[in-house]
Amino acid sequence: MSLVDDLYRETILDHYHNPRNRGTISDATVSTEGVNPLCGDELRLFLKIENGVVCDIKLESRGCSINTASGSMMSELVLGKSLEEAQAVISEFKNMMLTKGEDVTLPEELEELEALQGVKKYPVRIKCALLPWNTLDEGLKSK
Amino acid sequence: MKNWKQVRADFPILDRKIEGKPLIYLDNAATSQKPLQVINALKNYYENYNSNIHRGLHTMSEEATLAYEGARERIARFIDAASEREIIFTRNATEAINIVVESWGKHNIQAGDEIVITAMEHHSNFVPWQKLAEDKGAKLVYIELAEDGNLDYQMAERLITNRTKIVAVTQMSNVMGTVVDLQKLGSLAHLNGAKFLVDGAQGVPHLPTSVRESDCDFLVFSLHKMLGPTGVGVLYGKEELLDLMPPMLYGGDMISSVTREKTTVNELPWKFEAGTPNIADVIASGVAIDYLLALGMENVRAHELDLTRHAMDLMLKLPSIKIYGPQNPELKGGVISFNYEGVHPHDMGQILNESGIAIRAGHHCCQPLMKTLGVMGTARASFYIYNTKEEIDFFVEALIKAEKVLNYVACR
Known part of the structure; x- marks a missing residue:
């Protein structure tokens, strides 16, 4: 496997080059900041939660390919989900990234996230992939 | 050649x-590699004369003391210090700056005073000053970069005034490699009655450095960036300044006598070296200095x-x-x-x-x-x-x- 196969798969670069749900929410119900002290990458996350459902999510980030792609995929997957469902997605993703060794298979609707599994071969970058998710986790818990 | x-x-x-x-x-700006000579010095110490320094009366303790203090002498020579009493071993350059902030800054910086640094300081020569300024109500002032990527020396002339208490600058930027004109900034500081600290973490390993030529009051650097092992830093300070500064840590080795009533502080440089120091790594640092001296x-x-x-x-x-x-x-x-x-x-x-x-x-x-x-x-x-x-x-x-x-x- 090469670097391109592991890290820079098409899905990842597509999300990096065209991040989904980019921007801010003026009437957000939750906003959280995340920082990766390793590289200084910063992330601002905005959520609009109504009746226990994530009805809007926006991210403002300046980060590397992995960080940006991971945040973009995350935003698509939690949009419209209930808080419990969103937490479940976070758990699935973190579990995948933190399970050492063999690849983890995710439920079909989360399949796209498997593209980030190659990052596990580069331990320093795992933090880049996790930053948006940890920020979201923090945001949901602050609710 | x-x-x-x-x-x-x-x-x-x-x-x-x-x-x-x-x-x-x-x-290499993060850390340098180590030559065999340095690695062997560590091995030799642990295999042949590992013992605590200064008060031991046995052969090995004397050997270790000689090697430890020998490293200090060579470092003094390396940066052209007037005396080895001006060389204090720390864990790293960051700790050395913290000693200056704690034991000089806290006693000499007051509300309204100004601390001048540059826009290209490493966090280690930035955060301690920022905290001191915050605690004391002093002002942190930045010399910015000029268009050509150099430090803006005209701005330095305007910013260093009689309100300035210390000018703390890097000798060489760890990001861009920019070499700073120490003589210029040092004389501006001294003309205004301010002290002059040089962060030599990047400069000392790569540039000929003379504390007497730059006339700095303090110089800090880390040995691991200059062929030495990790865990050894140096605080150089002019003797008359260090003499007036209280120790930062109290305990063993930094005392000359202790009674139930009173403790008398040891003389320089040991008054700043409380506890058993990093003997092995300091000795190996001396070997790293020898290596650099031989190269020139x-x-x-x-x-x-x-x-x-x-x-x-x-x-x-x-x-x-x-x-x-x-x-x-x-x-x-x-x-x-x-x-x-x-x-x-x-x-x-x-x-x-x-x-x-x-x-x-x-x-x-x-x-x-x-x-x-x-x-x-x-x-x-x-x-x-x-x-x-x-x-x-x-x-x-x-x-x-x-x-x-x-x-x-x-x-x-």
Whole structure:
């Protein structure tokens, strides 16, 4: 496997080059900041939660390919989900990234996230992939 | 002409393979590699005369004391200090700055005073001053960068005034390699009655340094960036200043006598070295200094300038590469910060690692400078005595070869 196969798969670069749900929410119900002290990458996350459902999510980030792609995929997957469902997605993703060794298979609707599994071969970058998710986790818990 | 190829043979780590390719180590501004002589000095200490220093009456303790204090003498000579009493061993340069802040700053900085630093300080010569200023109601003042990437010396003339209590500057930027005119800033500080501290973490390993020539009041540096082991830093201070400063830590070894009623503090330099120090690593640091003295710091500088000129020549020809800081290699040390258009420095670092090349990527502990430069981070290649022009050719070729991947990754 090469670097391109592991890290820079098409899905990842597509999300990096065209991040989904980019921007801010003026009437957000939750906003959280995340920082990766390793590289200084910063992330601002905005959520609009109504009746226990994530009805809007926006991210403002300046980060590397992995960080940006991971945040973009995350935003698509939690949009419209209930808080419990969103937490479940976070758990699935973190579990995948933190399970050492063999690849983890995710439920079909989360399949796209498997593209980030190659990052596990580069331990320093795992933090880049996790930053948006940890920020979201923090945001949901602050609710 | 030094035989720099021969130098390489002293560094066993340079035989390592990364991803099946020979290691090209260009992360020297973070830490340098260690020659066999230094590694053997550690081994020799632990195998043959490991013992605590200063008060032991047995042979091994005497040997260890002699070796430990011998390292101090050589370091004093290396930076042209007037006396070894001015050399205090710390864990690293950061700790040395903290001693100055704690034991000089807290007693000499008052509300309304000004502390002058530069826009390119490492967090270690930034955060302690920021905290002190905050605690004391003093003002932190920044000398900015000029258009050409150098420090703005005209601005320095305006900013250093009789309100200034200390001017604390890097000798050489760890991000851009910018070499600072210490004599100029030192004389501005002293003309205004301010103290002058130099952060030599990057400068001392690479440039001939004389504390008497620059007339600095304090100089700090770390031995691990100059062939020594990790865990040893140096605080140099003028004797008359150190004499007036209280110890930062109290306990063993920093006392001359203790009674139930009162403790008398030891003389310099030991009053600042409480507890058993890092004996083995200090002794090995002395060996690192010997190694550099044998090469000659003028030669080290000339070799690195040669490498930097070569690298800048090649890199400035690559249209997608932007180099930060002075573009003239004569004005900088062997540190090149760059970015490839649209590529995050992390991705750059990862891609170069595939070719066995070790560079650093990120903010380099200079977040305020990154903000000034308008970037999240940079990729940084930094050189030392064992690097060669062939390695730089390989590095630049790797950049060119990576163009396809870089363009594929790039976000424009």
